[in-house]
Amino acid sequence: MAGPGWGPPRLDGFILTERLGSGTYATVYKAYAKKDTREVVAIKCVAKKSLNKASVENLLTEIEILKGIRHPHIVQLKDFQWDSDNIYLIMEFCAGGDLSRFIHTRRILPEKVARVFMQQLASALQFLHERNISHLDLKPQNILLSSLEKPHLKLADFGFAQHMSPWDEKHVLRGSPLYMAPEMVCQRQYDARVDLWSVGVILYEALFGQPPFASRSFLELEEKIRSNRVIELPLRPPLSRDCRDLLQRLLERDPSRRISFQDFFTHPWVDLEHMPSRESLARAVSRPTGMWRNKGMCGDVLSAPFGGEKTALVVEAVKKDQEGDPAAALSLYCKALDFFVPALHYEVDAQRKEAIKAKVGQYMSRAEELKVVISSSNEALLRQGTSARDLLREMARDKPRLLAALEVASAAMAKEEEASGDQDALDLYQQSLGELLLLLAGEPPGRRRELLHTEVQNLMARAEYLKEQVKMRESRWEAETLDKEGLSESVRSSCTLQ
Incomplete structure (x- = not known):
């Protein structure tokens, strides 16, 4: 075996080539399997003589x-071997380098790209959390x-990961100071929530x-770590409210006030349920058994059988549409699109992908038609309810809080009339309804x-309708920016040097 400085070691069955990186006690090489497949792997080589008791424990934990x-x-551990000098971890090869290099070569990542990456990281952490594993x-x-x-x-x-129940406390300083939770550095007493702080730092850096x-x-x-100052988020670049909310809740110095794992996984900006995955299409079209039988809005394009107990969202949407319930139909079409659009990220069959795109376009067109119908209906209801609304305001003269909440609702309606005011209007509706x-x-x-009861019902219906419009617009944007390679094009087009 070659010694340090003399090139990579030799390992039966593999040809080790360039060095990919090195850490405290290991060096990672790119390697090729000598078999016919010539599979590319990464091999983590650990020199036995460099191991002390702590690093042996770390390595055994990792394996x-x-x-x-x-x-x-x-990252998948494919196998591990050892000889008289080294221990070898044969790992899945990742050709794209690490996220640090990816961020720094682009300076910053656009929010939409950061969100996709954050969903993928959250998916991995959810898997680990369910098994009481903390990365640390x-x-x-x-x-x-x-x-x-x-x-x-x-x-x-x-190497630092531990099987850790939520109530466990550790006293060993682990990790990298820039990404360590304050309780790790200040108290040396912590639990699994330190990973959530680190996620916040990673998102902030991205x-x-x-x-x-x-x-x-x-x-x-x-x-800075020991300070009690609240971490302020820069005003530029502009970010969505949900994104800022998540960052502030992740970067909470007090672990007892930090967002919980469950709230992180279900946070609207992370929204793991609608994360692009190979299961997205199955979720969108899941039905009792068999294949689509009818053509038209449902179509036979999604012909592979998908199991499940849920009634298909699209089938329900078409049914409500035919029954003359446009509000329910629109809501169901929007829910279906939340799954269909992510499915485009993972579909590899060109014919099926084009067919799914066609269906997405069809559902969006029908949703736009229903939007016009509902909008007209809403305007009629608004006119009909004007006198009742004026009467309520008159009766609220001795109730300053009620009057103020009704004024916020009026501001929401006015903002809704603006071409680009949907999100602002939705925020105002939610603020007003919370008080009302x-x-x-x-x-x-x-x-x-x-x-007041009637007014609250009307405002909730308008807010729900508006929420669906915002989601549908996001789905349309995503569908239009996806090409044959799914996420790759949106990453390439969005990740230009800022």
Whole structure:
């Protein structure tokens, strides 16, 4: 075997070539299997003489954890071997390098690209969390990309990972200071929630180009970590409200106030349920048994049988459409599109992909027609309800809180009339309804309560309708930007140097 500085070691069955990177006790090489397949792998070589007790434990932990894991966003351990000098971990090869390099070559990532990556990381963390495994060293350098042409995140380097129940506390300092949770550094007492802090730092770096505690010296870094100051988010680039909300909840210094794992997985910006995956199409068309029998809006394009107990969203949408219930039909079409559009990321058969695109276009066109119908109906109801609304305002003169909430609702209606005001209008509707529902609960029986109840129902219907419009517009944008290679084109077009 060649020694250090003399090139890669020799390993039966493989040809080791370029060095991909090195860590505290390991060096990683690109390698080719000598078999006919010439499979490309990454081989992590650990020199036995470099191992102390702690690093032996880390290595054994990594092997134990990885050998039992199969997940599309976690690097696969294919095998491990050893000889008199080294221990070898034969890993899945990720040609795209690590996320740190990906971010730094682009300076910052657009929010839409960061969101797709965050969904993939959240998917891996959910898988680990369900098995009580904490990574404890989450950072961009430990997140690899399958390729640059069609990048998928792969969580790697489990040397610090631990089987950790949520109530466990550890006292060993682990990880990298820039990405460590404050409780890890300050108290040396922590639990699984440290991974959520690290996720927040990674997302912050992806969106703003550097981690929140970026410093010129370790002393400056330590001071920032130990500070009690709230982490402020830069105003530029502009981000969606959901994205900012998630960042602030992840970067909560107090772990007891930090977002929980469950709330993270279900947060509207992460929205794992609608994450692009190979199951997206099955979720959209799942039905009791068999294949689509009817043509038209349902079509026979999705001909592979998908199991499941749920009634197909599209079938229900068509049914409600035929029954003359446009609001219910529109809602169901929008829910179906939430699954159909992500399915385009993963469909590889060109004919099926084009057929799915055609169906997406068809459902969107019908949804637009229903939107016109509902909008006209809403306008009619708005006109009909004007007198009742004016009467409610008159009866609210002695109730400043009620009057103020009704004014916010009026501002929402005005904003809804603007061409690009849907999101602002939706925020105002939600703000108004939050207050009105509280007031309704405490309102005594009588005419004012009846009018308030009717107004709340009308506002909720308008807010729900508006929410569907925002989601449908996002689905249309995503469908239009996807090409034959799925995410790769949206990454290439969005990730230009800023």
